[in-house]
Amino acid sequence: MSTPIKDPTPAPERLAPAPRPRRTDPRTRFADGGGVLNVFSHGFLALWAVMIVLPLAWIVLSSFKTDGQIGGSAWTWPTHWSLEVFVRAWNKGIGGFFLNTVVVLAFSVTLTMLFGSMAAYVLARYEFPGNRVLYYFFVAGAMFPVYLALVPLFFMVRNLGMLNTYQGLILVYVAYSLPFTVFFLHSFFRTLPTAVHEAAMIDGCSHTRAFFQVMLPIAKPGLLSVGIFNVLGQWNQYILPLTLMQKQSGSDRDHSMLTQGLVNLMLQQGYAGDMPALFAGMTIAMVPVLVVYLSFQRQVQAGLTAGTLK
Amino acid sequence: MRHRKYPFIVGFLIVPVALYALLVIWPYLQTFGYSLTDWSGESTVMHFVGLRNYTTLFSDTVFRQALLHNALLLVFLPVVTILLALFFAFMLNVGGRGGTGGVQGVRGAAVYKVVFFFPQVLSIAILAVLFEAVYRSDGGGLLNGILQKLGLEDPQRPIEWLNDPNLVLWCILAILVWSGVGFYLVLFSAAMQSIPKEVYEAALLDGAGRVQTFFRVTLPLLWDSVQTAWVYLAIAAMDAFALVSTLTPGVAYGGGPDYHGEVMATYLMRNFLYFGKSGYACAMGVVILFLTLILSAVALRVTRRERIEF
Numbered sequence: 001m002s003t004p005i006k007d008p009t010p011a012p013e014r015l016a017p018a019p020r021p022r023r024t025d026p027r028t029r030f031a032d033g034g035g036v037l038n039v040f041s042h043g044f045l046a047l048w049a050v051m052i053v054l055p056l057a058w059i060v061l062s063s064f065k066t067d068g069q070i071g072g073s074a075w076t077w078p079t080h081w082s083l084e085v086f087v088r089a090w091n092k093g094i095g096g097f098f099l100n101t102v103v104v105l106a107f108s109v110t111l112t113m114l115f116g117s118m119a120a121y122v123l124a125r126y127e128f129p130g131n132r133v134l135y136y137f138f139v140a141g142a143m144f145p146v147y148l149a150l151v152p153l154f155f156m157v158r159n160l161g162m163l164n165t166y167q168g169l170i171l172v173y174v175a176y177s178l179p180f181t182v183f184f185l186h187s188f189f190r191t192l193p194t195a196v197h198e199a200a201m202i203d204g205c206s207h208t209r210a211f212f213q214v215m216l217p218i219a220k221p222g223l224l225s226v227g228i229f230n231v232l233g234q235w236n237q238y239i240l241p242l243t244l245m246q247k248q249s250g251s252d253r254d255h256s257m258l259t260q261g262l263v264n265l266m267l268q269q270g271y272a273g274d275m276p277a278l279f280a281g282m283t284i285a286m287v288p289v290l291v292v293y294l295s296f297q298r299q300v301q302a303g304l305t306a307g308t309l310k
Numbered sequence: 311m312r313h314r315k316y317p318f319i320v321g322f323l324i325v326p327v328a329l330y331a332l333l334v335i336w337p338y339l340q341t342f343g344y345s346l347t348d349w350s351g352e353s354t355v356m357h358f359v360g361l362r363n364y365t366t367l368f369s370d371t372v373f374r375q376a377l378l379h380n381a382l383l384l385v386f387l388p389v390v391t392i393l394l395a396l397f398f399a400f401m402l403n404v405g406g407r408g409g410t411g412g413v414q415g416v417r418g419a420a421v422y423k424v425v426f427f428f429p430q431v432l433s434i435a436i437l438a439v440l441f442e443a444v445y446r447s448d449g450g451g452l453l454n455g456i457l458q459k460l461g462l463e464d465p466q467r468p469i470e471w472l473n474d475p476n477l478v479l480w481c482i483l484a485i486l487v488w489s490g491v492g493f494y495l496v497l498f499s500a501a502m503q504s505i506p507k508e509v510y511e512a513a514l515l516d517g518a519g520r521v522q523t524f525f526r527v528t529l530p531l532l533w534d535s536v537q538t539a540w541v542y543l544a545i546a547a548m549d550a551f552a553l554v555s556t557l558t559p560g561v562a563y564g565g566g567p568d569y570h571g572e573v574m575a576t577y578l579m580r581n582f583l584y585f586g587k588s589g590y591a592c593a594m595g596v597v598i599l600f601l602t603l604i605l606s607a608v609a610l611r612v613t614r615r616e617r618i619e620f
Contacts, residue, residue, distance in 0.1 A: 074455025119326040141334045148595040152340035175333035207318040236433030259435035282439040293431045301496045
């Protein structure tokens, strides 16, 4: 979310890096502007930025190192740059986890958006008895931590015979993404104009067609925000796959999600294993998130903070 | 044209509501029921034991220790995160030296916001791999590497961050703060931008310094957001499952060394999936749920202030 420019100052003047004339005018800045506090606060902002970027850059760099270098000192520089380690990580399981996650997300995000927008639309735009109750019923689910429901959920999914299956996890992801999706889209559908919808109805359009062909296209910005939120949220989900996607028998296929698989690799390998491959795997897991975040950072920040701003 | 309204409403709501009720609401409710039994999880046999699980829970020393750790997180996590986020948000929105337009953020504010928020979109698995490497207990770890480079640490006796009973909880706290500050920074920024600039300009004309402006103008006007942040952070402090279970030593779901990193959620999961005490784990879940609800209510009540309209 970039700072909206609110003042009408022409651009060249804003960009001019010459604070000297301003300094003589005491009314245009804080009484204690500049000086020690300024250096301190700028320094602190820069320090925090370094604290965020440094560990991430360091670990991406570490994936190019050898095992010996990683165990030795934190300050060695990779001797040869080769993408071979990423191929190794991909073949060591990360590739499979990555594809599992993509398959699950392709269905779960689509279904979340479909069911979420359908429910939110009906609750936002149609009057019927029990409307408010249903709305609160949905929103309440967002307030409790997931692990409180884990024990019964595990047995529920087991009784449905869906442990360690894509379809089981997809359904669970959809169900647990609904509260926020409904909450967000409910307020969004409320703000949309009613005139277009009414015109469509007068022209003899059915309720269903009005929703899919008139309302959904208008709601695109809201759908995009909450869709990105769901992609990131489900991509990063850890505790649900950890509980529901464990191999049920020796012959069962490994359907691990990327996050879960990565942690398993970390815990299994410990210090003796192939650390560069682990770091390379982490980099592979981070890249899609980084790309989505940087391309849509306005929507990401708006979507993530919307839940808290009533 | 409204005569086919109800079939449409039912048709749109039936799938989302059924899915949500079955996979989210019903497990939450079942948690309450199971907490009154001696169910082991594996068998279908269970006996009603009344409140025995709850009485056992309060004499369970490990649970009490875990509760203490959650309480410590509960005190420090909100205070540290909110203070840092407020400071950064203030610097990025109004802390700049102010051009002719009056009040603005420091230079590069937009870039800082993008960087500071980034940890929020990283998954727990990435954080786990990253901080496992940062907290490594030899010279290959980033923290120990820095300390040794600066000559503050004897390379022969490096600090074992996550294996040190006195440090492990603070290491977890540091990660929670590291990844959380950006989110609350964006939350507070959005609130700060809705404060009219005239208010700041008035303060500035009266000769207020930045510190004064912050405490007399910004903080009172932001109180609602601070309150929301407090509740969210309190809920996060009661959780901390993912980081503790992946980063701290221990047989199942971490919690070590010797329960010094234990939190309630990890102890719950160990009882459920490792010790096979599902009924007991459910009782723990119910206690955590009520503690969280009480805390949120108390936090809202205690921090309530007169709302300032602007």
